[in-house]
Amino acid sequence: MNLLLYALFGTCTGAYGLTTSSQLVKRDDAGLSIPKYRISPIDGSKIALPTKEQLAWQDNEIGVIIHFEIATYLSVDGCNNIPNLLPNQSLFDPTLLNTDQWVDTIKSLGAKYATLVAKHNCGFTTWPSEVTIETRDNETIPYNYTIAQSPVHGKDVVKSFVESADKGNIGHGFYYSLMWNNFLNVQSGDVITSSWTPGQVNITNSTYNQVVLDQLTELWTQHGNLTEIWFDGGYTESQQANIQNLIETHQSGAVVFNGCQTNGTCISANPVRWIGTEDGAAPEETWSSGVTNDGGDPQSPFFCPAECDTTLQTGDRWFYGVNQTLRSLEEMKDVYHKTVGHNCVLELDLAPDRSGLIPSNQVARYKELGDFIKSCYGNPLAHEMTRNDKGVYSFSFKKPTSIDRIVLMEDQTNGQVIRSYQVFAKIAGSQASHGDVPYTLISNGTSVGHKKIDLLENAISVTDVLVNSTYVDTPKWRSVSVHLCDQ
Ligand SMILES: *[C@@H]1O[C@H](CO)[C@@H](O)[C@H](O)[C@H]1NC(C)=O
Numbered sequence: 495m496n497l498l499l500y501a502l503f504g505t506c507t508g509a510y511g512l513t514t515s516s517q518l519v520k521r522d523d524a525g526l527s528i529p530k531y532r533i534s535p536i537d538g539s540k541i542a543l544p545t546k547e548q549l550a551w552q553d554n555e556i557g558v559i560i561h562f563e564i565a566t567y568l569s570v571d572g573c574n575n576i577p578n579l580l581p582n583q584s585l586f587d588p589t590l591l592n593t594d595q596w597v598d599t600i601k602s603l604g605a606k607y608a609t610l611v612a613k614h615n616c617g618f619t620t621w622p623s624e625v626t627i628e629t630r631d632n633e634t635i636p637y638n639y640t641i642a643q644s645p646v647h648g649k650d651v652v653k654s655f656v657e658s659a660d661k662g663n664i665g666h667g668f669y670y671s672l673m674w675n676n677f678l679n680v681q682s683g684d685v686i687t688s689s690w691t692p693g694q695v696n697i698t699n700s701t702y703n704q705v706v707l708d709q710l711t712e713l714w715t716q717h718g719n720l721t722e723i724w725f726d727g728g729y730t731e732s733q734q735a736n737i738q739n740l741i742e743t744h745q746s747g748a749v750v751f752n753g754c755q756t757n758g759t760c761i762s763a764n765p766v767r768w769i770g771t772e773d774g775a776a777p778e779e780t781w782s783s784g785v786t787n788d789g790g791d792p793q794s795p796f797f798c799p800a801e802c803d804t805t806l807q808t809g810d811r812w813f814y815g816v817n818q819t820l821r822s823l824e825e826m827k828d829v830y831h832k833t834v835g836h837n838c839v840l841e842l843d844l845a846p847d848r849s850g851l852i853p854s855n856q857v858a859r860y861k862e863l864g865d866f867i868k869s870c871y872g873n874p875l876a877h878e879m880t881r882n883d884k885g886v887y888s889f890s891f892k893k894p895t896s897i898d899r900i901v902l903m904e905d906q907t908n909g910q911v912i913r914s915y916q917v918f919a920k921i922a923g924s925q926a927s928h929g930d931v932p933y934t935l936i937s938n939g940t941s942v943g944h945k946k947i948d949l950l951e952n953a954i955s956v957t958d959v960l961v962n963s964t965y966v967d968t969p970k971w972r973s974v975s976v977h978l979c980d981q
Pocket residue numbers: 515516718719746747
């Protein structure tokens with residue numbers, strides 16, 4: 495089942511380009527978030543400004559999202575939309591649990607951060623939450639649907655994951671679903687009263703919001719600084735103010751996925767947006783600014799870069815599926831080119847199996863993909879480069895050189911300013927010209943942003959490459975490189 499089936503109001507409406515590390519959301523009198531932007535010296539348009547956290551996050555290029563909790567032991571892909579499903583905690587029995595093995599796998603892919611599902615929609619927590627619940631009979635009982643009540647009591651997946659991530663020098667973040675909790679009979683943010691299942695706890699809506707805050711406090715205060723906070727399907731209006739406070743107090747440097755609503759209310763100064771699909775393909779034209787769950791909008795005053803979450807398993811399967819096949823290496827290369835290569839951070843699913851390990855076929859596929867990326871993009875073909883004051887970027891090879899792709903990166907420190915670009919090359923042996931220059935247009939496009947990768951249909955032999963652009967301020971190319979990967 496689709497993890498983001500419910501991400502209905504997960505549009506992003508705010509970035510507030512403060513440059514200090516303590517990011518606070520600024521609001522106008524109506525309560526709407528105030529974006530930070532500057533005015534184009536060329537055409538007067540608005541140029542959205544990023545926070546340094548958003549830029550650092552885009553630099554990661556690849557992260558993973560780890561689905562591992564009691565749903566790992568179900569045949570269905572989570573408790574989503576099955577309100578009376580309350581899996582027995584005795585199912586959770588990862589006898590070989592080894593989060594170092596997860597991190598080794600993540601590193602072999604080349605991912606720079608990992609976001610762990612700490613609680614999904616069943617309500618089970620993979621850390622021994624010590625939160626208590628006030629029932630409607632005014633009894634105080636423990637939140638006892640956790641790893642501490644499972645066969646592996648004494649272990650703490652969250653803590654162990656964070657330690658492994660720290661050791662492996664990758665960032666860590668948490669996913670905690672705010673809108674669903676079968677243990678507490680919560681669906682779409684509300685405690686429902688129409689149906690009950692044995693084991694569910696009878697609470698009020700305000701108690702639910704308190705439990706959420708208490709558990710987020712546990713997660714956000716005991717595990718250092720988070721790279722990313724993931725809200726799947728958003729949050730309710732009654733949760734919003736408290737959660738925003740909690741973020742500002744404890745995790746102001748984290749980027750927040752789905753942290754904003756369409757009308758301009760946002761709970762973080764570092765929002766990132768969902769690209770709108772889970773198949774691992776951003777539109778070719780994907781801007782770092784914009785508020786909607788799509789390719790974004792170059793005119794938007796809100797810097798709010800996109801994240802592309804997708805699975806390695808086939809069939810949109812997020813939790814480990816017995817006998818679930820994997821997407822091929824060729825398909826995953828395509829995913830890489832259509833996410834990272836389209837200015838979208840790729841967040842690839844990682845699904846440890848019931849023993850607590852990443853299965854060997856998955857380990858192999860992540861590594862194959864990581865190896866491909868390294869070998870194809872790790873060493874650009876050598877060249878000498880010049881850049882003129884109009885942002886034209888050019889370089890020459892000493893002898894004709896075969897290339898089959900181009901990687902463009904824009905310096906977005908002062909916002910994304912390139913609006914379109916053209917890549918020209920002097921093709922060896924060709925008399926073709928463009929205007930009065932002996933160049934051929936070999937690729938072109940609109941948004942560059944953090945990264946744009948253009949694949950050529952066939953390898954061509956070139957002696958010179960020139961990149962030209964249209965822009966709302968003189969562009970600072972971060973890099974332009976050419977590569978030959980498919981010999
Ligand atoms: C965590 O982030 C805060 C605020 O950005 C910073 O002051 C602190 O040094 C960071 N702590 C660690 C351990 O990096």
